[in-house]
Amino acid sequence: MIAKPEDFFASYLAANNAFDVARIAAHFHVPGAVIFADRTVINENAEAHRASLETVIGRIRAQGVVRYDLLVQEIDRLSMDFAQGHVEWRLFDGEDKALLRVFTTYVLRRDEALGWRIAAILEKGSERL
Amino acid sequence: MSVLAPTPEAFLAAWVAASDARDAAALAQLFAPPTLVAHRSGARVLADEAMVLKALTGVVSRWAAKGIARHAATAVRIDRLSADFAEIHLIWDLRDADDEPIQSPQSSYVLRRASDGFWRLAALIEHSDGTGG
Numbered sequence A: 001m002i003a004k005p006e007d008f009f010a011s012y013l014a015a016n017n018a019f020d021v022a023r024i025a026a027h028f029h030v031p032g033a034v035i036f037a038d039r040t041v042i043n044e045n046a047e048a049h050r051a052s053l054e055t056v057i058g059r060i061r062a063q064g065v066v067r068y069d070l071l072v073q074e075i076d077r078l079s080m081d082f083a084q085g086h087v088e089w090r091l092f093d094g095e096d097k098a099l100l101r102v103f104t105t106y107v108l109r110r111d112e113a114l115g116w117r118i119a120a121i122l123e124k125g126s127e128r129l
Numbered sequence B: 001m002s003v004l005a006p007t008p009e010a011f012l013a014a015w016v017a018a019s020d021a022r023d024a025a026a027l028a029q030l031f032a033p034p035t036l037v038a039h040r041s042g043a044r045v046l047a048d049e050a051m052v053l054k055a056l057t058g059v060v061s062r063w064a065a066k067g068i069a070r071h072a073a074t075a076v077r078i079d080r081l082s083a084d085f086a087e088i089h090l091i092w093d094l095r096d097a098d099d100e101p102i103q104s105p106q107s108s109y110v111l112r113r114a115s116d117g118f119w120r121l122a123a124l125i126e127h128s129d130g131t132g133g
Helices: A005-017 A021-025 A046-062 B008-020 B024-028 B049-066
Strands: A028-035 A040-043 A067-077 A082-092 A098-111 A115-128 B031-039 B042-046 B070-080 B085-095 B101-103 B106-113 B119-128
Touching (some): A005 A021, A005 A067, A005 A115, A028 A046, A028 B031, A028 B042, A040 B031, B031 B049
Parallel strands (some): B031 B119
Antiparallel strands (some): A067 A082, B070 B085, B085 B101
């Protein structure tokens, strides 16, 4: 269980670098939302969410990505139970060349039993390098 | 009548006007469903326009039952996150017709600029209901 929003992103980055769907999924609340510029994807339950993660991870790996890095630009404590982190992802290939920058905001919610997890993701954009 | 918000600031003004009018249909036009409503103990999803309108009809009924007549936004912070995303963080000062305070809920509104250029609600965060409970 992640007890502080400041500890969330190190754990989330490690789960992503393991390409481990179960570990990544453990960082999310359900239902949860992934909000893009042109649409919103709702993951209503854990099963739908895992399927969605499998698809995303498969698509990323197909681009040759083997590693992520994550720069946390700011963590904003909105209230006792909500925080958000504005981050920049970098995605690297097998030669450690950065392929992509992705700009994302994570809305985190604290649950007494589950700790801090993602309630919503805002996919703000990306840039191919 | 169309309720359109060309800026996040206009969104807030339209939201206040529709709330003071207890106009669920006008409020519903400010949503971009599916919309996640996250609160302290969980979240619910307003999947489509019909669900949004039904939920808002219930909300305005509760406002009427409590005698809430005026919605003033205080401690407002508007963050532009990108060209297409913005957030409004605020504390509502909800008052009755005699200007007596009733409730002061804290909320955050995640807005997205749609392809028509207007800003709508993609997610709502209800930090507290402002009753102290």
